[in-house]
Amino acid sequence: MKMMRNGLLLLALFSLYYLIPLAFRSLWQPDETRYAEISREMLVNGNWVVPHFFGLRYFEKPIAGYWINNLSQLIFGHNNFGVRFGSVFSISITALLVYWLTLRIWRDRTTALMAGIIFLTSLLVYAIGTYAVLDPMITLWLTAAMCGYWLVVEAPTTGKKVRAWLLMGFACGMGFMTKGFLALAVPVIAILPWAVQQKRFKALLVYGPLAVLGAAVISAPWVIAIAHREPDFWHYFFWVEHIQRFAEANAQHKAPFWYYLPVLLLGCLPWLALLPGALCNGWRDRQNNSGSRYLLSWVVMPLLFFSIAKGKLPTYILPCFAPLAVLLARQAMQLMGVNGQALKANGWINLGFGLVCAIVVLGFLAPWGWAKHPVYRHHEGMKVALAAGAFLWWGWVGYITLKAPTQRWCWAALCPLALALVVGQAIPERVTDSKQPQQFIQRMKPEIASGHFVLANTPGVASGLAWELQRSDIILYDQPGEVQYGLRYPDAKGRFVSGADFAQWLEQHRREGSVTLVMLLSRGNENSDAEVPKADFSYRQGRLVMYQYQQTP
Template sequence: MNERLTSGVAILCLVVLYFWGNGALAVTAPVEVNYAQTAKEMLAAGDYLSPQIYGNYWYDKPIFFYWELIAAFSVFGVTDFAARFFPALFAAAGLVLTYAFARRLYDERTAFWSAIILGTGVLYSVLAKLILTDMSLFVFFGGTLAAFFVGYYEQERKYFYIAYICAGLAVLTKGPIGILLPGLVILVFLLLRRDLSALGRMCIPSGLLVFAAVCAPWYVYMYFAHGADFVNTFLGIHNVLRATVSEHAKWDVWYFYLGIYFIGMFPWSFALPLALYRAWCVRPVIDTRTLFLLVWAIVVPVFFQFMATKYPTYSFPAFLPTAILTARLLAKNTRVLKAGAILGMGLYLAVVFVVTNYSEGDGHFSGKEAAAILAQTMRADDLLVCYGDYTATVPYYTGHTMYELASREEIAARAPKEMSWNSKNVMPFLPLDELPRDRTVYLVVERHAFDAFEENLAAQGWEELGALPHEGRTKLRLYRRAVQP
């Protein structure tokens, strides 16, 4: 009982840290604000099934994470704390899942250190605060594989159904990868065990019905409501294209996910490779539990390594088995475990304290401060435009639609096209030659466009409202132009 109490208190302390300071962290661009703005517009429209942003339907991700944000906004209001509430809550759930699974596999000590190792790692700590789908996927992905293995190892059929439910929720969170990748992990594990006959014990027909009952209704609704646009954009652009064409070519390198592991698992990243090397030299017999954890930890990053588009968070679901393996390998090194926990916790406390107390009010990638300046005089019928990179947090915080100024040629070149990354450009545009003179116009100029502004727009009677500095240079300039005769 004392060991469980200690584990509970430790996990609770981590959970408190995940919520600490969230109300002081502004929503950032370009990724976080897409989720927050979409949920905000869905809530305002009263449409809780079709994601929409800037007045357009938006098929970037499935629905579940938007439901989380809508629920938080409904309870807490549209605030920074609300936007970060469910990532922190799911981070807590991830620790509980890891603890429960490790305890089921091994013992209380392994469960305790598995949760501590996972919870104090760099990537887990960061994602606990970011407005991204990855922490929700982590829990459902982990729940799928953990439930499968408990059902397989203990021969309890009911756990297979829990796995199918979790897989359905994963597909509602991230798409087909939520069932395809756990399925691949299971298949590789059974092949290595030479136990493909276990597929017959996994309740596949009835389990797939349970899976479909969880996730199919939303997908069916979206198909009938939006037809080919939904299929082509969601499956074509955001799944097939991501797998075949790199969105960020500079990241498409063979060592990408090795780097993510060493950075994301710090300060624990040194332990597992060293232990695996020693184990390889000794060649011990690998038991069923260790084999499953190793397959899970290896298959996930290897799978994504073969995908053309790479993101730092893609291999994140592999961190759960990695934490358990690390806890087992360091089980007899109490001094190392304590030192790693203190270092990880100390780094996390320092970073959160600095970010929430000493960072600029608008953050590096946020336009919250700019929105506050504009809101002082902006009226409901005024026009908001930007020049340069689209600072999406400005319309999010002002509540005004913001149009990006560009030439007609630039707008045509950046218009959404089938099977092209341009399909993500759903922000509203306004041709430069259509900038009205019969309305008060507020203009946000991003630093990359300062010279172009001086050349093309400065002579049109703009009044400067302010300039926002960052790291010794100006990142945004704000202007207003009154109605002109």
């Protein structure tokens, strides 16, 4: 009876965190609107081989991540829940793999359960796991690959080893089809030091080709199909998306070597106090427990790899949180009833974090705060209250755990709950007006949809328009952005209009029908009307503005 009650409680918490909020948060541009629209176009066109964005070839990522999003939208429809459920599904299966691996290493169900809970409630995992990007999918496949290798380690017979190697290869192949060659490199980087120390390097060389075979078998049909249909795909994907992004001086998202340190610390909340002990124990236990060394190598080696790379984003280190959650859970279980200082420190950290964030919201971000340019506007008092209340809840839960840290330490899983439920309603208008065009588009949808030609000045806004209007013929205005490569193809002629040519283009095309232009203005740009010909109707909301030009005879 107790097990059933606990199971229902976990299901309720999972729903509150990962299911209920999905539909009540507007999509963010450029990421969420991009992946929503690419999958929508795949379903409409029935082309599950070549990704297209606005009907243009889009070669930035392979196909498997889109497949998961396609299935999600196919089941749940073209809505915000359907867009994000692919990420939730991937991160949930990853949590189950974390549970499985913890159970295999330490044979303790309580530790395994807490590892899954710590993983799902870590701030970085939750933030990315409910966000429509491809990183939860690659995290799933990399975790599956590392679990597959642990099956290899434990396999008692040659036949089971062969099957485990092939299973690992299948996972790597799916990862390769999600984000490319990264999925092949990261497991090797994580496993190699451990295999050398455990004197398994020879076995790695002998049986490793089986994993390569498994990856080749699972990915070959699509690899061959897209090479046949789009011969230029692999040239672009390898050199631009891998070499330039990760190694060259002009890599995207450049950041210093230490960039991931604060990301790791914040991402571990609300379990941050367990981090130093978890890493130290993993290092101390490396001689007595090969599982600890394996997990530690899995955390540290990919983290170093991504730190060395020129291009960096917080989402890149998400796969490191699977083994880290296992180490954190192990550390917490060892402290219970023995030493409550770290568990007590975790409560103090959560209390302090919640109070500091609430003070920042009320004292600096609120319109009555001390900041010269507050984030919230004067009519957004309710949003301020929701944001401050969410962080006060975080601090209050931390305070409650202080009363009995060795018994209540696991209550820290409730710290982000209020934030998860209200964050969609607490975002300031200054942010929604620039980063969430969905609200603007929905408000002006009849007017925008009436345009025979619809243009947008950024791919992020254009993808929001395409998603909401259910049409892929949005024309890019002035800034080609990430679709610049797709615009080079002959069949993309007419899908881009430069700012210098717009007046002439408008004079010609408004004879065929009305024209709607939606622009995301740069910060501080208050004179956008001077940039375009005088419109018959215009509407502005924050940094988003719509211009309408009626058809002329």
